[in-house]
Amino acid sequence: MTNDDVADATRMIAMALGRGRVPARSSEYARLVQRYQRDPSYAHMVHMAAKGFDLTVLGVDHRSGLILGTTAESSLSLSVTELVPAPLDRPLYLLAQLAIATLAFPRPQDLDDDEFVGRVTASAVDDYVREHALAIEQRITAAGEDQDPPTGQPGLEALWRAYLRRSATGRTKGDNTPFAASRKIVERALKHLVEYGFMHKVPGDGVGTYVTHVKYRVQIRELAAGEMLGELAALGISRLPSGDLGRTTDEPAPPTPGASGPTLTPPLAD
Amino acid sequence: MFFEEPIAAYESLTARMKALAVVRPVVGLDSSKAKTERGWHGYRLAELALAAVDFVALSSDMGTMVRQDAVVREVARYAALQMPEGTESEREAVGTWIIERLINVEERDRAFRQPIGTLNEEGFSVRDFPFQILREVPDEVGRAALVVTEAAINVLLHAIDIDVASAQIAAEARLTAMLKRARIEDALQAALHARRQSLRYAKQLTDWRAAMQRSVRAISWTEQVDEEVELALDHVKARSDAETAMQQRVGELLEITEDERKRQQLIDLGAVLADCLNRHAGLTVLLMQLGPEFRRQQDRQVFVIPALHTRVHLEDQLLRPVLELPIDSADGPLAAFTRAAFGPRRPHVLYLPDFFAALCRITENQPLEPAAVQTDHEWDESADEPLFTPEQEQDAAGILAGVPAAGVHLSTLLRQARLNPPGVSQRWGTDHLVALRVQELFRNIPVSQLAEGKEAVVAIDDGAELDDPRFGGSDFLVLSVRAEPVNAVGGSPAARPIPSPRQPGAPVLAKDQV
Numbered sequence: 001m002t003n004d005d006v007a008d009a010t011r012m013i014a015m016a017l018g019r020g021r022v023p024a025r026s027s028e029y030a031r032l033v034q035r036y037q038r039d040p041s042y043a044h045m046v047h048m049a050a051k052g053f054d055l056t057v058l059g060v061d062h063r064s065g066l067i068l069g070t071t072a073e074s075s076l077s078l079s080v081t082e083l084v085p086a087p088l089d090r091p092l093y094l095l096a097q098l099a100i101a102t103l104a105f106p107r108p109q110d111l112d113d114d115e116f117v118g119r120v121t122a123s124a125v126d127d128y129v130r131e132h133a134l135a136i137e138q139r140i141t142a143a144g145e146d147q148d149p150p151t152g153q154p155g156l157e158a159l160w161r162a163y164l165r166r167s168a169t170g171r172t173k174g175d176n177t178p179f180a181a182s183r184k185i186v187e188r189a190l191k192h193l194v195e196y197g198f199m200h201k202v203p204g205d206g207v208g209t210y211v212t213h214v215k216y217r218v219q220i221r222e223l224a225a226g227e228m229l230g231e232l233a234a235l236g237i238s239r240l241p242s243g244d245l246g247r248t249t250d251e252p253a254p255p256t257p258g259a260s261g262p263t264l265t266p267p268l269a270d
Numbered sequence: 271m272f273f274e275e276p277i278a279a280y281e282s283l284t285a286r287m288k289a290l291a292v293v294r295p296v297v298g299l300d301s302s303k304a305k306t307e308r309g310w311h312g313y314r315l316a317e318l319a320l321a322a323v324d325f326v327a328l329s330s331d332m333g334t335m336v337r338q339d340a341v342v343r344e345v346a347r348y349a350a351l352q353m354p355e356g357t358e359s360e361r362e363a364v365g366t367w368i369i370e371r372l373i374n375v376e377e378r379d380r381a382f383r384q385p386i387g388t389l390n391e392e393g394f395s396v397r398d399f400p401f402q403i404l405r406e407v408p409d410e411v412g413r414a415a416l417v418v419t420e421a422a423i424n425v426l427l428h429a430i431d432i433d434v435a436s437a438q439i440a441a442e443a444r445l446t447a448m449l450k451r452a453r454i455e456d457a458l459q460a461a462l463h464a465r466r467q468s469l470r471y472a473k474q475l476t477d478w479r480a481a482m483q484r485s486v487r488a489i490s491w492t493e494q495v496d497e498e499v500e501l502a503l504d505h506v507k508a509r510s511d512a513e514t515a516m517q518q519r520v521g522e523l524l525e526i527t528e529d530e531r532k533r534q535q536l537i538d539l540g541a542v543l544a545d546c547l548n549r550h551a552g553l554t555v556l557l558m559q560l561g562p563e564f565r566r567q568q569d570r571q572v573f574v575i576p577a578l579h580t581r582v583h584l585e586d587q588l589l590r591p592v593l594e595l596p597i598d599s600a601d602g603p604l605a606a607f608t609r610a611a612f613g614p615r616r617p618h619v620l621y622l623p624d625f626f627a628a629l630c631r632i633t634e635n636q637p638l639e640p641a642a643v644q645t646d647h648e649w650d651e652s653a654d655e656p657l658f659t660p661e662q663e664q665d666a667a668g669i670l671a672g673v674p675a676a677g678v679h680l681s682t683l684l685r686q687a688r689l690n691p692p693g694v695s696q697r698w699g700t701d702h703l704v705a706l707r708v709q710e711l712f713r714n715i716p717v718s719q720l721a722e723g724k725e726a727v728v729a730i731d732d733g734a735e736l737d738d739p740r741f742g743g744s745d746f747l748v749l750s751v752r753a754e755p756v757n758a759v760g761g762s763p764a765a766r767p768i769p770s771p772r773q774p775g776a777p778v779l780a781k782d783q784v
Binding site: 016017018019053055058067068069070074076077078080083086088089090091094095097098099101102105106107108109111112123124129132133136148149150151152154155156157158159160162163165166167168169170171177178180181183192196198216219220221223224225226227228229230231232234235237238239 | 338373375378379380381385386388395396397398399400402405406407408412413414480581582583584585586587588589590591592593594595596597598599600601602603604605606607608609610611612613614615616
């Protein structure tokens with residue numbers, strides 16, 4: 001191990017921390033990624049150097065470079081308050097982040113597929129959360145439970161209710177959408193993901209479709225999903241993936257719409 | 271002493287309090303500070319608010335929506351009945367203010383809250399009942415539109431009813447109110463409704479197509495799609511027949527109707543019908559594509575060797591459980607997810623003493639000057655040389671100031687500009703500046719100076735062609751005039767008759783652009 005090797009290993013971590021650095025745009029980065037894949041002792045050194053920062057190596061990819069994950073102790077992990085300063089918007093914003101990931105990778109196997117590219121739009125994410133919230137509302141109304149939170153403790157209100165009540169859009173005096181509208185919150189979440197290099201916006205399609213990068217899938221698969229599952233388990237909530245709530249996931253394939261499907265005779269003929 | 275179960279008795283109190291709470295924001299409008307502060311004494315704001323709720327409820331049924339501007343106009347119409355002497359802008363201000371109060375724009379989540387006591391098995395507690403009156407929702411094109419909440423319909427539009435959140439009662443109330451109060455051209459409404467229905471089907475089908483491209487298992491063909499496709503087909507078939515028939519009828523009526531207003535209505539109806547038929551055709555194409563697309567996606571996604579995976583199912587294991595958690599408990603898991611998803615951020619400052627030293631150094635080197643964003647060198651590169659020197663500007667101003675009341679042609683002024691002032695060497699380009707200034711005077715008549723009765727130089731086009739080696743176009747007549755102040759009685763505004771200007775001639779600069 002020479003001093004140059006140490007410089008290479010730490011350089012790679014510095015590259016991974018920099019925004020918008022990808023091997024395709026930097027020959028040095030590309031060289032380091034290649035070295036990581038060929039030289040096991042160098043790879044080990046990168047892991048050790050990352051550990052010193054309280055970071056873990058989630059993966060190395062020739063497109064995204066070195067992908068780092070934070071540990072609980074890391075001082076480099078992001079502060080959620082910085083992302084969303086308004087406390088009333090924070091739960092909705094965080095929910096939007098989860099919903100974006102869920103809509104981008106609807107099936108567990110999508111997280112494994114290296115070629116899979118998720119596509120989402122702000123309105124689709126908003127509609128998707130609302131759809132789920134409405135389903136819960138219908139179920140709870142049918143059960144006749146009271147849903148209002150105790151006075152002075154708005155934090156005890158259920159998350160789905162807070163989301164459902166928030167207007168999807170609106171109009172301010174300047175003819176803009178209000179900052180607190182739920183679609184705007186989703187848009188902000190998507191914008192942050194773009195800023196951090198996890199997605200890019202498809203230019204010029206009018207609806208604002210965002211497309212995921214490899215890095216985002218790895219972050220969700222290797223770290224985010226597991227962390228959240230752990231936190232939920234700590235609250236005593238754990239569910240197995242099952243199709244008991246309407247959406248079918250592991251059923252046999254639905255019948256092919258052959259003869260029973262739309263027998264389409266052009267109805268405009270007559 | 272209770273004749274029935276205390277919990278059941280109290281439930282009725284809670285329900286009625288919820289109904290009454292919805293009335294409060296409306297009734298409260300007339301005792302609000304804003305009313306006295308803005309001098310809106312003559313308006314009955316609560317009644318105007320009810321008018322707004324009525325209007326939104328009547329103009330939005332399943333799927334249609336109404337924009338805020340239209341509601342403001344409607345409220346302004348009612349305000350005009352209350353205060354015929356008020357101004358239009360005041361009424362619109364009243365309307366806008368009422369709508370904003372009904373949306374409750376002051377709250378971030380746009381909700382009114384009323385603490386209401388409830389009694390259940392665990393004892394008595396006070397809970398916040400959140401409600402809304404007007405809601406902003408996205409319409410088909412994603413812009414904000416207004417709808418009335420069910421709570422508001424039940425309480426404000428219909429009557430006092432106990433079950434505030436009942437959608438069924440709300441729908442019935444809307445229908446009754448429509449029948450009772452609105453006179454609608456049935457045919458037009460039916461056509462518009464059918465068009466919206468087509469749009470809705472089209473959106474649903476596009477959504478399904480997107481969903482099945484992600485995962486064919488996400489939609490159940492037998493349970494949802496099949497039925498909806500049948501419905502959509504029926505809809506297209508029925509409406510196409512009805513609309514083709516209606517179009518014929520419209521054509522027949524147009525031939526025999528003389529009344530101009532009716533004719534216009536018929537023409538409008540015809541246009542809507544044509545659009546409807548177009549939409550239905552688009553929907554048919556979508557319907558034809560859906561089945562083959564489903565089979566194709568099924569081949570692609572289902573009939574492959576299943577991959578072994580032990581991943582988290584994001585929707586089933588994370589999204590669904592967290593939605594039902596209280597906000598406070600959901601915060602931990604969601605924040606952990608977001609933090610982990612974003613990964614490490616680049617630290618702003620790696621080593622604080624370095625940063626401190628750097629700050630100190632800058633202050634030492636440049637004690638009083640602010641840090642320059644660009645260096646001097648860059649400024650020099652980007653700066654343009656001024657085309658004319660200050661002396662030339664002065665000369666040109668002097669020449670124009672000396673214009674007599676009788677007027678002088680541009681050609682004379684140009685000759686004057688080309689003369690060297692005594693004791694000064696040739697300054698090339700003063701004539702160009704004079705030409706520019708005169709052209710500017712022709713385009714921008716100094717109206718404010720004239721209106722105040724001050725002397726001003728104006729340029730007019732009297733039809734003469736400019737004969738000059740450098741410039742072409744009209745030989746403007748430049749003259750200094752003094753007009754009567756606008757307030758003065760009678761007479762022509764100008765002191766002297768000004769030749770009537772013809773249409774602007776060719777631009778004065780032509781032959782030699784510098």
